[in-house]
Amino acid sequence: MGADWVATVALGNLAKIQANHENASSKSYSRLQVFWAPFLLLHLGGPDTITAYSLEDNELWSRHFLGLIVEIGVALYVFFRSFNNTALTFLFIPVFVAGIIKYGERTYELWCASNRKFKEKLLSTNSMAENAMRMVMGKKEEDFSEIVLMEETKEISEGQSLDDDEFNNSIDAAHFLFKRLEYLFANLILGFNDRIRCYDIIKKHCYDIIKKHKPYKKAFELVEIELGFMYDVLYTKAKLIQTKRGFLLRAISFFSSVSALIAFSMVIDFHVYHQTDISITFLLLAGAVFLELYAFTIFLLSDWTKLWLQKHRVPKIISSFFFHRNNKRWSESVAQHNLITFCIGDIQGNFSFVRKLPHLGKLYEEYNPHRFLSRKDLDGLMQMIFQQLEEKADKIKDNYTVKLCKEELGHRGDHVLEKYEKFNDLGWSTIDLEFDESLLLWHIATDICYHDDSDKHLPDACNLCKQRKISKQLSDYMLYLLVLCPSMLPQGIGEIRYKDTRAQLIQFLKREKSVAMKEKEVARKLLEKISKRTITQSILSDGCELARELQQETDSERKWKMISEVWVEMLTYAASHCGWREHGQQLWKGGQLLTLVSVLMAHLGLSEQYNAKEEFYLV
Incomplete structure (x- = not known):
């Protein structure tokens, strides 16, 4: 992420070193250091597997283009300042060409992935x-x-x-x-x-x-x-690499790096330069070649290669090697955040010394505690x-x-409640509230019901256990989105409501002296003690009230099937919005x-x- 800054400083230092060395002996040493200048361009281009760290980087392609022009200009300045008829001077050229290609590719891909260009390209082909x-x-x-x-x-x-x-x-x-x-x-x-x-x-x-x-x-x-x-x-650069033009540029860049490495090994007089500078130069050359080979290997094993093989009907004896390799295309995990668990950790003072630090304390509150479910669990x-x-x-x-x-x-749980003939009793918890408010109280109610029913010893494979598990997973996942990815949910003041509810729950736990309590005990205390009559009406009290109404259902399997379907409908509502x-x-x-x-x-x-x-x- 600091590549642009490092390259600018390094090129500036190289230019300064070249300008300050006047005697012949020092110039001979500095010429090898000048040879490093094009490598900065080469590595500024980054690996083929990444061009941007966020979509905002694509929108800032013009800054990278300006950086490309400036870096090329400084590298050329350093080159001409040290120009002579030695072999080292001519080795500068292939590395410089490879550097321009790599950095130019990155800038071009950022431009193509920018929102405006992305849309214009689709419109121009349709x-x-x-x-x-x-x-x-x-x-x-x-x-x-x-x-x-x-x-x-x-x-x-x-x-x-x-x-x-x-x-x-x-x-x-x-x-x-x-x-x-x-x-x-x-x-x-x-x-x-x-x-x-x-x-x-x-x-x-x-x-x-x-x-x-x-x-x-x-x-x-x-x-x-x-x-x-x-x-x-x-x-990434995958879209460019799969084209004929991209393949040609990749071939030029690769052979430029390889030829520079071979030529440097054969024609340079190692007695003229410092051993440290020679070692650094070999490291840079070998690193450039290795990155090219690595990028090519990654591309060979990508879905784009599989697609190309299928399109050109390559014999199965060859294509089967690639198709039998499974790429990890998704993190295959889902984050979980639970309100009760978080508040218990806050009361118990876990990592209290970290919490007191100005910035780390905030990061801890945002990212801990979280669990991650694997694909198998989902x-x-x-x-x-x-x-x-x-x-x-x-x-x-x-x-x-x-x-x-x-x-x-537009349904966000109300349709499921109508299906189970519960809308008249529970409809207030869906369409009568803002989405984030509804999400919070259903999270509280689901957690309370989950722990209140935990004493029922049932086999894990039974349908009731599956529905409880699904409800818990979705409940904690949706709360995670509300806390850490609020922009993915419908607009509202969910973050404020969450902080208020968390503060109220912490206050309740302190009043009950629930320092050593587990989640199950806290859930049952909430179900027993909190009601609209004991505290001011809030999301916490509404969530407890919703849990009581849900627990009145005598058919547990029907109840949990309804809860799980409500969460799925809330998930699809959030996804569509x-x-x-x-x-x-x-x-x-x-x-x-x-x-x-x-x-x-x-x-x-x-x-x-x-x-x-x-x-x-x-x-």
């Missing part, structure tokens, strides 16, 4: 979207029919017109979906045919092609692969999410309108479950970014 933009900017209403006709007959994204049967594996299907996902990320619309096509691919690929696997696993696998493609486009959760999304998608499959889609995506830019921001951190759900929803037709038969919208 006449339907471009015409739609013109219409919104002032074209006549009569042109509407022309646009709809174009949308019905023209496939987008590089003229793909594959049949579903031509998708021989997940890579092919995921790439087709990814080309549609790019338009969603750019906040553009997709055509009616694309909605039907994406829905059919998800259903057909998950159920028919690979019958040995469970459909929800295949669905999430497709989403993970295409999010891997999206990450590469936004944060198997039942992903299955339930997929099943509920299927039900929603099937409702609007044959009668899609933006209005109907909005109504379906989160902007794609916020989803993109999370990709460099390993990705969020919420992002996977959003993409899966869009491919199942649960998105407002589709053009209906009789309606036309531009997001």
Whole structure:
């Protein structure tokens, strides 16, 4: 992250050293140090696997371009100041060329991934979207029919017109979906045919092609692969490397580095220079070659290579080597944050000396305690999410309108309560409150019910235990998003409400002298002692009241099935109301479950970014 600053300082020092050395002997030593200047450009380009650390870096591409010009200028100044007819001077040239290529590639990729350029490129390759933009900017209403006709007959994204049967594996299907996902990320619309096509691919690929696997696993696998493609486009050089131009630049850069290493080993008189400087130079040359080989190896094992092999029908004896390697495309874990656990830790004074420090104390409060569930722990959760999304998608499959889609995506627990005939009793906890407020009190209620029912000794494989586990997982995950990723949830004052609720719970624990209590004991004390009559009405009291009403349900399995479905519906509500830019921001951190759900929803037709038969919208 400090590469730009380090390179600027180092180049400045090299220029200063060159200017200060006047005698011939010192110049001979400094010439080897001057040879290091192009390496700074080479390493400023960074590895192929990363160009940006956040989406904001892409928007600042112009600063990197200015830095490129300045660094090249200083490197040339250093070069010409030390120019002579020695072999070392001419070795400067191939390394300098490789440095310009690497740094130029990074700047170019940042520019291509910037929001404006990303959208312009999609519009330039899709006449339907471009015409739609013109219409919104002032074209006549009569042109509407022309646009709809174009949308019905023209496939987008590089003229793909594959049949579903031509998708021989997940890579092919995921790439087709990814080309549609790019338009969603750019906040553009997709055509009616694309909605039907994406829905059919998800259903057909998950159920028919690979019958040995469970459909929800295949669905999430497709989403993970295409999010891997999206990450590469936004944060790496993969999009450039896969082109002929990128391959040519990579070959020039590699052979320049290798030739410089070989030439330096053969033609340089090592007795003229300091041994330390020679060792540093060898290290820089070997490092440059190693990074090139490493980047090439990573690309060979990437999904882009698998896609290329499939497209060019490479014999299976060769392609099987790559397809049998599973890439980790998602962090495959979900963070958990629990209110009661956090407050108990605060009361017990864990790491109290860290908490008192000005900045570290704040970081500790934000990031501790958190748990991370592995993919294995999430198997039942992903299955339930997929099943509920299927039900929603099937409702609007044959009668899609933006209005109907909005109504379906607008449910955040109320629809489930109606289904279980509990809306009259519990409806106040959903639609009558802000989303963040509803999330907090359902988290409190779920935690209390979870611990209150923990004495029921049931086998882990039973349906009741699975529903309790799913409810707990989603409850803690949604609270994690509220605390650490609030921008991914609908706008509100959730962070303030969370801090107020946390302070009130800590006050309750101190009053009850609950220093040595476990989560189960705290939950039961809350259920017993807090009510709207004992304290001022708050989220904490409402959460306890909701827990009491839930615990009145005699059928435990029905109760936990309802709670888990409420949480899934709240998750899908949050996913549909989160902007794609916020989803993109999370990709460099390993990705969020919420992002996977959003993409899966869009491919199942649960998105407002589709053009209906009789309606036309531009997001």
